[in-house]
Amino acid sequence: MAANTKTSRKVTRYAVPVAVAGVAAATVAMVPAFANAGGPDLPKVTAQQLIEKVAASDVQQLSGTAKLSTDLGLPSLASGLLGGGGVAGGSADPQDKVAQLASGTHTFRVAADGPDRQKLTFLDGKDEYSLVHNGDDVWGYDSQSKEVFHEKAPEGAGKEHKTGERMAASPQQLAEELLKSVGPTTDVSVGDTAQVAGRDAYQLVLKPRQGGSTIASVQIAVDAGNGVPLRVQVLSAQGGKPIVDAGFTKVDFAKPAADTFVFTPPKGAKVTEGGPARGDKEFKALESFPGLDGLMGGPNAKGDTKVLGEGWATIARIDTGEGKGLLPGSGSGDKAKGKDAPKEAQQFLDSIGEKVSGTFGEGRVLSTRVVNALVTDDGKVYVGAVTKDALVKAADANK
Template identity: 80%
Template structure:
């Protein structure tokens, strides 16, 4: 899949959706998992040769089955807001599915025929969610709610953008990772592996810097055609992958044309992309957080004005400082949450912000996940990145 046009980047690419890919690639490069022992015996290659093999791959047709597992270690409240582990159910808008993929394990069927035709069908029990890109049309269909999302002339539409975000393939993700890798990254070739019955090399990217929550990124590359078959993101603390996205079965033959044909089922509710109804559905997800006492002021609100952003550090140790201009925002939130008339959700959210910390910057709380951590200070600043709690406190102290 060598197409590098705007159309192919925006298209519903043909394999593994990774909801956190944008976050991870924006703050770090990404990760290798533990190499499989006893892999196939393949000719030796250098890291540069393997990167060139990925870049030279011209595969644009395939079908098969893939799986994504995401374990960010999110607080229970955040997991609930993301809709748990299911994808089917609710709006058919692709944008609404992105956040839900940040939790749990999802299996899906995939098919692609060039940059203009892709289909993904997510399988969550008896319910299904399908995303189809066919020329100028993007369709989303949720079987549980019997709702359809449609965008015509999608190359220029927001719905097309969301389709691209939702359906990033292992190849697209691998390209993003390699693009983000720079002088702060060690790139090597790991042990060989078998993925979806295919012999594969494994390209390993590892941070040179200390303080990152990312241990490494491992990309399994088809030894024959150079297609990335799997991407694994591992924590510097060990354990199972934070994200593992890859094929379980793959066939590089051309899918039949009717694979990408979609007709809305009788009685289904159809929402056209860009409509007010679609926008209202997207905003609904964040109203719960925005309504917590003090939270809207602390973070700028879901619909409010955000604060100034400053980037600290580089590479894997990059930290974003967000100055919300909220003054004593965190203190206000704590006082509001502890009020006897405050809803229980406000206290639950406060507790989800994690442990209190202090330093020369003052005081605050750290919200921790396995990948991204955030320090929220008493004076309304937020330090966030794929770095450890200690690295955040150190950055806040140095930023005074």
């Protein structure tokens, strides 16, 4: 079910695309019964009805406060590469700030007035980082470093351009991206009701139908009145606290004041102009670590990538072309001692790696709560949001 251009502009950033309403019936649990479990008593709905409610939501104005907590289970060394420890400080480039959201807990204020005006202000103690989209202009301002980033839409591109789409920390954006990926490998149902930011909400629950995923479920709290996603929680198959917990703590659907989206660089601030080409730049964490760029398709990668499986169980098989000696301790002679591997790479692998073996040979699994990677001693990498056993099984079947 394709949305027309006008509808798409209304919905894209503030709800779920209308196309989501066309999810195959076999994917969605149609039984409306569910337990309130202490939540508000709401009329019963099916998952399909709830998805349609989200897709039909036409809310374009809101303001409020939200919190984002992320626990990917990264070791301290990897967290440092992602820039953990606070959003304010350093460059004002939005891409640098988004990378820092990969760990820890962050609070931010959000305001939106249609597709042309949005503002996110990340709060980090007394310091703030603001990202403002107002028509053709996008501004990023870091109050600690007094740096300003500015990007203007390319001529003829209209007011919706890539930098505006970087404002992806809100519960609405996260829900949109998750529901766009719903397919036959996902079971969709309605869970317990809840109250989020003082508003009654249904909860849409997405679960993998396949085994081996590191994700137990995704729960999306949907405003019972207007269909706006209020909270997204990604739960780990290992249990414990959510991998991602993003939700409003306060929300108001009145039109924000017009001056909310006006930004003028402070006197003396350093202003950096961005360009259209920057929209294609991606943050590279592992590739920036000495000796590991070849593992993840960086500039030193020599081999090919093959996708195995589908849905929640998808695994990427990367043939790095490195051969023996990729891992410390593999190969023979000096290679067995790891002398050909950079010291930093050895330390990184030792900090997060677990030795494994199978019919594929030997290797090491690098683990987080979400994405795991098996690096074999013959230079292949199997990576996905799947368990260690799933990676070993894939390596055995595709050696």
